[in-house]
Amino acid sequence: MAYAAGLAIGLVGLLPILFVAEATVSVGWTQIGSFLLRDRIGQLLTNTAALVVTCVMGCVVLGLAAAWLVERTDLPGRRIWAAVLVAPLAVPAFVNSYAWSSQWPRFEGLPAATVITVLSYYPFVYLPVAGALRGLNGSLEECALTLGRNRLRCFFDVVIPQLRVPLLGGALLVGLHILAEFGALQMIGYETFTTAILVQYQSTFNGTAATMLSGVLLLCCLLLLSGEVAVRGRARYSPIGSGASRPAAPARLGLGRWPAVSAVALLLVLAVGVPVVGIARWWSHGSGLSPELGAALLNTLRLSAMGALATVVAALPVAWLAVRRRGPLSTAIERCAYLTSSLPGVVVALALVTASVRLLPAAYQTSALVLAGYVILFLPRALVCLRSVFGQIGPELDEVARTLGASSVKRFSRLTFPLIAPGLTAGVAFVFLAASTELTATLLLAPTGTVTLATQFWSHSDSLDYAAAAPYAATMIVLAAPLTYLLLHQSRVVRGR
Amino acid sequence: MTPALEIRSLRHVFGPTGVLHDLDLDVPAGSITAILGPSGCGKTTLLRLMAGFDRPTGGTIRLTGQLVTGNGHWVSPEKRNIGYVAQEGSLFPHLTVRRNLEFGLSRAERRDPRRVAELIAQVSLEPDHLKRFPHQLSGGQQQRVALARTLARRPAVVLLDEPFTALDTGLRATTREAVAAALRRVGMTTVLVTHDQGEALSFADQIAVMIGGRIAQIGQATEVYEAPVDLETARLIGDTVELAGTVSGDGRHAQTAVGPVVLRSDTPPGPATILLRPEQLKVRTGPGAWRVHSVEYFGHDYLMDVFSTRAGLSLKARAAGTVEYAPGQSADVVAAGLGTAFPLASSRS
Numbered sequence: 106m107a108y109a110a111g112l113a114i115g116l117v118g119l120l121p122i123l124f125v126a127e128a129t130v131s132v133g134w135t136q137i138g139s140f141l142l143r144d145r146i147g148q149l150l151t152n153t154a155a156l157v158v159t160c161v162m163g164c165v166v167l168g169l170a171a172a173w174l175v176e177r178t179d180l181p182g183r184r185i186w187a188a189v190l191v192a193p194l195a196v197p198a199f200v201n202s203y204a205w206s207s208q209w210p211r212f213e214g215l216p217a218a219t220v221i222t223v224l225s226y227y228p229f230v231y232l233p234v235a236g237a238l239r240g241l242n243g244s245l246e247e248c249a250l251t252l253g254r255n256r257l258r259c260f261f262d263v264v265i266p267q268l269r270v271p272l273l274g275g276a277l278l279v280g281l282h283i284l285a286e287f288g289a290l291q292m293i294g295y296e297t298f299t300t301a302i303l304v305q306y307q308s309t310f311n312g313t314a315a316t317m318l319s320g321v322l323l324l325c326c327l328l329l330l331s332g333e334v335a336v337r338g339r340a341r342y343s344p345i346g347s348g349a350s351r352p353a354a355p356a357r358l359g360l361g362r363w364p365a366v367s368a369v370a371l372l373l374v375l376a377v378g379v380p381v382v383g384i385a386r387w388w389s390h391g392s393g394l395s396p397e398l399g400a401a402l403l404n405t406l407r408l409s410a411m412g413a414l415a416t417v418v419a420a421l422p423v424a425w426l427a428v429r430r431r432g433p434l435s436t437a438i439e440r441c442a443y444l445t446s447s448l449p450g451v452v453v454a455l456a457l458v459t460a461s462v463r464l465l466p467a468a469y470q471t472s473a474l475v476l477a478g479y480v481i482l483f484l485p486r487a488l489v490c491l492r493s494v495f496g497q498i499g500p501e502l503d504e505v506a507r508t509l510g511a512s513s514v515k516r517f518s519r520l521t522f523p524l525i526a527p528g529l530t531a532g533v534a535f536v537f538l539a540a541s542t543e544l545t546a547t548l549l550l551a552p553t554g555t556v557t558l559a560t561q562f563w564s565h566s567d568s569l570d571y572a573a574a575a576p577y578a579a580t581m582i583v584l585a586a587p588l589t590y591l592l593l594h595q596s597r598v599v600r601g602r
Numbered sequence: 603m604t605p606a607l608e609i610r611s612l613r614h615v616f617g618p619t620g621v622l623h624d625l626d627l628d629v630p631a632g633s634i635t636a637i638l639g640p641s642g643c644g645k646t647t648l649l650r651l652m653a654g655f656d657r658p659t660g661g662t663i664r665l666t667g668q669l670v671t672g673n674g675h676w677v678s679p680e681k682r683n684i685g686y687v688a689q690e691g692s693l694f695p696h697l698t699v700r701r702n703l704e705f706g707l708s709r710a711e712r713r714d715p716r717r718v719a720e721l722i723a724q725v726s727l728e729p730d731h732l733k734r735f736p737h738q739l740s741g742g743q744q745q746r747v748a749l750a751r752t753l754a755r756r757p758a759v760v761l762l763d764e765p766f767t768a769l770d771t772g773l774r775a776t777t778r779e780a781v782a783a784a785l786r787r788v789g790m791t792t793v794l795v796t797h798d799q800g801e802a803l804s805f806a807d808q809i810a811v812m813i814g815g816r817i818a819q820i821g822q823a824t825e826v827y828e829a830p831v832d833l834e835t836a837r838l839i840g841d842t843v844e845l846a847g848t849v850s851g852d853g854r855h856a857q858t859a860v861g862p863v864v865l866r867s868d869t870p871p872g873p874a875t876i877l878l879r880p881e882q883l884k885v886r887t888g889p890g891a892w893r894v895h896s897v898e899y900f901g902h903d904y905l906m907d908v909f910s911t912r913a914g915l916s917l918k919a920r921a922a923g924t925v926e927y928a929p930g931q932s933a934d935v936v937a938a939g940l941g942t943a944f945p946l947a948s949s950r951s
Contacts, residue, residue: 497695501688504655505748507679508686509706509755519705523696 108434110422115438118445118481121456125323128316128459140317145301149318153297153325156218156290157283163223164279165272167372168230173260174365176238178356186369187235191228191593193376195585197542198225199288199563200578201376204383206293207571218295224376225289226282230275232592237271238264277333284325285449287545288563298322302451303545316459319452326448384578391572397561398576405541405557405584408472412479413537417487417529419480424491429500442484450545453481457550470552478546483539487532490595494528531591538588542581558584604667606631606791607652607759612661616647622815625661629759629808634785634792636806638799640838644815645795649761652793653686654679666758685752685760685790690768692748693736699747700732706755721750725784741769742777749781753788760785762794766801778805799839803827811835827879829866829942836877836942841905843883843917847876849943856943859913863941874943880905882939883919887927890934897927908935 129137140146174180175187193201202221205212212220241264265272284299291300298318306315358365423442426435445453457478461468468474498521506516544559551560562577607629614622622644629635639645650656652663654670654677662672665684670677679686686692693702703721704712711717719729725746736744745765752760765781766774782805785792796802802809803823810820811830819831830836833844847858853868856876860883863876885894885908895907895916903923909916919935921927 501692502694504653504679505686505688505692506694506705507655508653508682508684508757508761509751510680510683511705512680520694 107422107426107430111426111435111438114419114423114480114484115441117477118441118484120460121445121448121453121481122323124456124459125316125320125452128313129320132313132317137317140314141321146321149296149298149301150321152215152295153284155215156222156295156297157280157329159215159219160222160226160283161276161279163219164227164230165276167223167227168275169234169268169272171227171231171369171372172235172238174369176235178358178365179362180358180365180369181362182366188593189373190231190235190369191589192373193225194228194592195582195589196225196377196380197288197544197559197581197585198222198282198286199292199544199559200384200581201225201380202289202292203562203566203571203574203578204380207387207566208379208383213293214295217293218290220375221289221293222283222286224372226279227376228592229278229282230272233271233275234268237268241267273333273336277329280329281326281447284322284329285451285545287449287451288559292566298325299449299451299545302455303548306455306549315455319455322449323452330444330447380578381582384575384582387571388575388579391575394576395573397556398580401556401558401561401577402580404555405559408475408479408547408551408555408557409537409540411472412476412483412540413487413533413535415476416480416483416536417491417532420484420487420491420532423484424488424495427488428492428495439488442488445481446483446485450478450482450543451549454478454546454549457481472552472555475547475550475555478550479536479540479543482543482546483536486535486539490528490532490535491525494525498524531595534591535588538585538591541584604631604664605629606633606666607793608664608667609652610662610664610672612648612651612658612663614644614647614651614656614658614661616644616656617642620644620647620815622647622651622658625815625817627810627817627820629791629793631666631791632789633807634782634794634805635808635810636794636796636802637810637812638796638802638838639812641797643812645797645812646763648812649763649793649795652759653684653761654682683755683758685749685755685757687745687748687752687760687762687765689764690741690744693744693751695736697735698732699734699736699739702736702747703732703751703754705751711754717754721754722747724753724787725750726780740773742773742780745769745777746780746784749784753784753790757790759791759793762792764796765794767796767798803839809839811838813838828940830877833875833877833944841880841918841920843878843880843919845876845878845915845917847874847943848872849874849945856941858937859910859915860917860935860937863937864939865943866940867942869943870945872945874945877942877944878937878939880918880920882937882941883908883917884936884938885919885921885927885933886936887925887931887933890932892933892935894927894929894931894933896929899923908933910935 171190175183175190180186198221201224205217205221284297286297287299287303290297291303298321302315302318302322305318423438427439457474458469461474502520503516506520511519542559544563547557548560548563551557558577558581562574562581565571565574565577605628607627609625609627612622612625616622620642625648637645637648647656651658651671657676658671660672663670665682669675670682694705697705699722700718703718707717718732722729722732727743727746727750731739731743731747736747739747748765749760766778769777778801794802794805806823808820809823809826811818811826813834818835819826826835827839830839833842836842845858845860847856847863849856849865849869849871851871853871854865856863856865856874858876863878885892885906887894891912892908892910895909898905901923904921904927906919906921906927907916908919917935
C-alpha cells in the first residue's frame with residue numbers, strides 16, 4: 106500500500122523531467138542544435154551563470170559573517186540579532202525587488218540583481234551555518250589553539266571545514282533559487298532562463314521554445330545538484346566519541362564591536378527596512394484597501410490550505426517508507442521528491458500544463474493543477490517535518506506497545522498519532538506559508554480569473570501601478586512572517602537533538 | 603513441571619549471514635535465564651522470536667505450555683502475555699511516567715491509584731517520579747520504569763534485551779541490582795540477553811551460552827564458569843589460562859608447566875589443553891622459575907602476567923590485593939583447584 110502510494114508520488118514528481126526529455130526527442134536534434142546555438146541562449150547562459158556566482162558568493166560571505174558574529178563573538182545583543190537576521194525570509198524576493206526598483210528605477214543590471222537576491226537569500230546560508238556553529242564542539246578549536254594555531258588560522262583550518270556541509274547546502278539552495286527566480290529579476294529587467302521561459306510562453310505560447318529553454322534550465326539544476334554532491338563528497342564531520350560537547354568561548358570583538366553592530370544593523374535596514382518603507386510609501390500614495398484585495402486573500406488562503414493538506418498527505422507514505430522501510434526503492438522515491446522540488450517552478454508548471462492538456466484535458470485550467478504544482482514544489486518541506494517525527498518513534502516503541510497488549514488501533518491513536526501530530530502541523534504550516542507567496546507556478550497554472558495575492562501584486566507592479574501593488578505586498582509579508590519564526594524554531598530544534 | 607518457555611528445533615535466518623540452527627531451550631518458571639553470547643551470535647534474534655516480533659523459518663515456541671509459534675500456530679506479540687524491555691528509550695516520550703505505567707492496564711485497573719503506586723515502589727522509585735516525563739529521568743530510572751510498566755501486566759515471561767548496556771558503569775550496577783531484586787520479589791520468569799559475562803554471572807540462575815546460532819552450553823553460573831564444554835565457551839565467560847599438558851594414564855591428572863593439575867572429570871590419556879582460571883594460579887614471590895612481568899592493580903585484586911623463560915610461556919594470574927606484587931620479582935607458580943582438560947584431537951575437530 107505505502108509502496109504503491111510512494112511510487113505514484115515519485116512518478117508524478119518525475120513528470121517535469123519526462124516532459125522535457127520527451128519534448129527534446131520529438132523536436133529532433135538538428136532543430137535543438139540550431140536553437141541552442143543562437144546568440145540569445147549564450148546571453149541568457151552568461152546572465153544566469155554570472156548571477157548564480159555573484160549571488161552565491163555574496164550569500165556565503167554575508168551568511169557566514171553574520172552567523173559567526175552572532176554565534177561566536179560577544180556582539181552586543183547577539184541573541185536578538187540571531188533571531189532578527191532571519192527576518193528577510195518574510196519578504197518574498199519579488200517584493201524586495203519591487204521596493205528597490207520602484208524607488209530607484211535606474212538601479213539595474215547585474216549589480217542590482219546581485220544586491221536584491223543576496224539580501225533576500227542570505228538567510229539560506231545564515232540559518233544552517235549558525236545552527237552548525239552553535240552545535241560545534243569548542244574543544245576542537247581549543248585543541249587546535251594548543252597545537253600552535255592562531256585564532257584566525259584556527260577558524261579557517263578547523264571551523265570552516267566543519268561548516269562545509271551547511272555552507273554547501275546553503276549555497277546550493279541559493280543557487281537553485283536563483284535559477285528558479287522569476288519575479289524579482291523580471292522586475293528589474295535582468296534576463297535569465299526562467300524569465301525568458303515565462304516571457305516566451307506568455308507572449309507567444311511558443312511551447313517548443315519554452316520547452317527547450319526549460320531543458321537547458323533543467324540541466325543547469327542537475328549540474329548544481331551534482332556539483333554539490335561531488336564537492337561535499339563522502340566526508341563526515343560528525344563528532345567522534347560521546348564526550349560532552351561544549352561551546353567555545355566567544356571571541357572578543359573589543360573596539361570592533363560597534364562597527365560590527367552597525368554592519369549587522371545596516372544589513373537588516375537594506376534587507377527589511379527598504380522593502381517595508383517602500384511599501385509604506387507607495388501605499389500612502391494609493392487609494393488604500395480594495396475589495397479585490399479581500400478576494401485575492403481568500404483565494405490565496407484557500408489554495409494554500411488545500412495545497413498544504415495535499416502535500417502533507419502525499420508526504421506521509423514517502424516519509425514513512427524513508428524511515429521505516431529503508432531500501433533502494435524508498436531511497437529512490439525520496440530522492441525523486443527532492444530532485445523535482447529543486448526544479449524551477451516554471452519547469453514544473455509547464456510540464457503540468459503539457460501533461461494535463463495531453464492526458465487529462467479536464468484538469469487543465471482547474472485548481473487541481475495548481476495543487477499538483479504545490480505538491481511537487483513543496484513536498485520536501487513536508488518531508489523534512491514528517492521524517493524527523495517518524496525518526497523519533499523508532500520501531501521499538503511500537504514493539505513495546507505490542508507486548509503491552511495494545512491493538513493496532515490503540516497503537517495508532519495513543520502512540521503514533523500523538524507523536525507525529527507536531528510534525529504534521531509543522532508540515533502543513535510550512536507548505537501553507539510557502540504556497541501563499543508562490544508566484545511563478547501560480548501564474549502559469551491558476552485558472553483564468555483566479556487571482557492570488559502574488560499574481561495580483563505581480564500584475565499591478567508589472568503595469569507599473571506600484572501604489573496598487575503595495576497592499577498585496579504588505580499582506581504577503583504579514584502572511585510570511587510566521588514562516589520565518591517557524592524556520593528559526595525548527596533550525597534550533599533540529600540542532601537540539 | 604512444564605517450563606515457562608519451551609523452544610524446540612528453532613530455525614531462522616537473519617541478517618546477511620546469521621542463522622539459528624535447530625535451537626532448543628527451556629526456561630524454568632520463576633528463574634532468571636541469561637543468554638550470553640558475542641555480538642552477531644543471534645541472541646537478540648532469539649529474543650525477538652520469543653516476543654513474536656519476527657517469525658522463524660521453523661521450530662516451535664511454547665509459552666506456559668501453550669503453542670505460540672510453529673506448527674501453523676501464530677500468536678501476535680500483543681496477545682502473548684510477555685513483557686519486553688529494550689536496550690534504551692523504550693518509554694513513550696510523550697507520556698508521563700504514570701501514563702506510561704498505565705499504558706498496558708485495563709480501564710478498571712487504571713482506576714485504582716494503589717496499582718501505580720505499588721508498581722513504582724516495586725522498582726524502588728519514588729511516587730513523585732510519576733509526574734515526570736521520560737526525558738527528565740536518568741537512563742537507569744528509565745529502565746526501571748520500563749520494567750515496572752512491563753510487570754504491570756503480570757506477564758508470563760519478561761524479556762530483557764541488554765537493558766543495562768547503554769548505562770554508565772556506576773549506574774549499571776545499581777540499576778541491575780534494583781531490577782534483579784524487583785524480578786525476584788515477584789518470582790518473574792525472565793530471559794536476559796547480554797554480551798557481558800559479569801552481568802550474566804551476577805544476574806542469572808541459569809546461563810545459556812550462545813555461539814554462532816547455537817546454544818553451546820546451558821547450566822548454572824558456577825557450572826558454566828568452572829566446567830565449560832569447550833574453550834570458546836570458556837573464553838566467553840571469563841579470563842582463561844590455557845596450558846599445554848599431558849593427561850596421565852588414570853585420566854584424573856595432567857602434567858603442565860605449572861606442575862600437576864587435578865582434573866574435574868575423567869579424560870582420555872594423552873596430550874590436551876588444560877584450562878584453569880587466572881585466580882587458580884597461586885603466585886608466591888621468592889626464588890622460582892617464574893618472573894612477574896607486568897601488574898595491574900585493582901585495589902581488591904591484582905591481575906598480572908607471569909613469565910617463564912624455561913617454558914617460554916606467559917600466563918595471566920589473579921591474586922588478592924592483600925599482598926604486594928611488583929614487576930621483576932621472581933616467583934613460583936602452582937595451580938590450585940580443579941582443571942578441565944580438552945584432548946587435542948577433539949579440540950582440533
